[in-house]
Amino acid sequence: MDIFKFIKIDENSRIPKYRQIVDSMIYNVSLGNLKMDQKIPSINRFSEEFYLSRDTVEKAYNILKERKIITSIRGKGYYINRTQLLSKINILFLVNKLSSYKLQTYNSFINAIGTNAHTDLHIYHCDESLFLNLMEKHKSTYDYYVIMPHFKTEDLKHISFTEPVVNAIKKIPKQKLVILDNIKLNMDGEIVEIYQDFENDIYNALKKGLTKISTYQKLILIYPDKAVYPFPRRILHGFRKFCVEFNLNFEILSEVYDEMILKKGDLFITIEESDLVNLVKQIRDDEYIMGKDIGVISYNDTPLKELLGITVMSTDFKVMGASAAQMILDKKKGKFKVPFNFIDRNSI
Numbered sequence: 585m586d587i588f589k590f591i592k593i594d595e596n597s598r599i600p601k602y603r604q605i606v607d608s609m610i611y612n613v614s615l616g617n618l619k620m621d622q623k624i625p626s627i628n629r630f631s632e633e634f635y636l637s638r639d640t641v642e643k644a645y646n647i648l649k650e651r652k653i654i655t656s657i658r659g660k661g662y663y664i665n666r667t668q669l670l671s672k673i674n675i676l677f678l679v680n681k682l683s684s685y686k687l688q689t690y691n692s693f694i695n696a697i698g699t700n701a702h703t704d705l706h707i708y709h710c711d712e713s714l715f716l717n718l719m720e721k722h723k724s725t726y727d728y729y730v731i732m733p734h735f736k737t738e739d740l741k742h743i744s745f746t747e748p749v750v751n752a753i754k755k756i757p758k759q760k761l762v763i764l765d766n767i768k769l770n771m772d773g774e775i776v777e778i779y780q781d782f783e784n785d786i787y788n789a790l791k792k793g794l795t796k797i798s799t800y801q802k803l804i805l806i807y808p809d810k811a812v813y814p815f816p817r818r819i820l821h822g823f824r825k826f827c828v829e830f831n832l833n834f835e836i837l838s839e840v841y842d843e844m845i846l847k848k849g850d851l852f853i854t855i856e857e858s859d860l861v862n863l864v865k866q867i868r869d870d871e872y873i874m875g876k877d878i879g880v881i882s883y884n885d886t887p888l889k890e891l892l893g894i895t896v897m898s899t900d901f902k903v904m905g906a907s908a909a910q911m912i913l914d915k916k917k918g919k920f921k922v923p924f925n926f927i928d929r930n931s932i
Contacts, residue, residue: 692905744768801849893930
């Protein structure tokens with residue numbers, strides 16, 4: 585059977601060609617146009633047919649192999665592997681806030697899960713009532729529930745869960761539950777848990793940068809204690825642990841104040857984007873040199889921070905999303921600790 589009559593590549597589309605190949609192959613398997621154990625063209629043959637580079641087709645085939653849609657047999661070629669993974673699954677994705685790094689996780693999840701699933705994204709803004717309403721409304725609707733549990737108290741402190749939250753989550757069959765980012769719920773049984781360890785992550789990341797960090801006179805952590813979306817206090821514990829262990833002078837402030845007193849030899853660690861922007865502006869206004877006179881480390885990486893050369897400590901949010909999708913596709917359970925990296929750039 586000539587599969588080329590089923591594959592559609594739109595030269596005018598902004599979708600990358602490799603992604604068009606992946607989506608088209610999966611779509612045709614789901615329709616039954618491509619069947620189990622059917623041989624498909626080689627990478628060279630495919631690239632010649634559509635006037636594509638070999639690298640483009642190879643990238644698509646590698647993704648299809650990772651998802652177990654196709655398989656390769658040495659000396660024989662590529663074959664459709666299995667089709668049962670392609671049945672549509674419905675997923676509810678609950679995120680506490682719509683930040684750039686939460687979006688990285690979600691987009692990575694969507695890319696990895698592919699056309700195999702329909703995913704509904706809901707933001708509950710760290711609000712217990714909104715979360716509980718969403719859970720009640722959709723308690724029997726979805727095949728999987730992907731949940732990032734972060735909540736806030738009335739005085740805007742971070743809390744991992746409340747008793748009603750735990751009770752609501754426990755009503756979900758464990759085989760349908762995926763907990764992301766924060767696993768302090770202490771759920772029993774075989775579920776998917778993909779997490780960051782806030783206290784030890786910041787401690788270990790700062791240790792990796794110790795050689796440069798120790799050249800500064802004082803470390804100042806800007807921890808917003810009254811944020812609309814509060815951050816886990818375990819970040820504070822890890823920071824204090826690091827400073828005490830290595831006998832470093834430190835201070836914890838709730839924000840970067842206007843006209844703040846800056847001193848040569850200060851090293852700031854910011855969490856909120858607004859604090860980072862305000863700090864960099866004041867450093868420039870006071871004619872200090874960032875990375876020499878005053879150091880800056882930011883929490884959670886973004887493309888803009890990379891562009892500006894800001895040193896960061898960051899969870900790999902793309903890995904977080906892709907790992908969750910893969911565990912759903914493979915029907916696996918268990919815990920996975922997401923890598924947390926110290927990325928040294930020009931700001932220290």
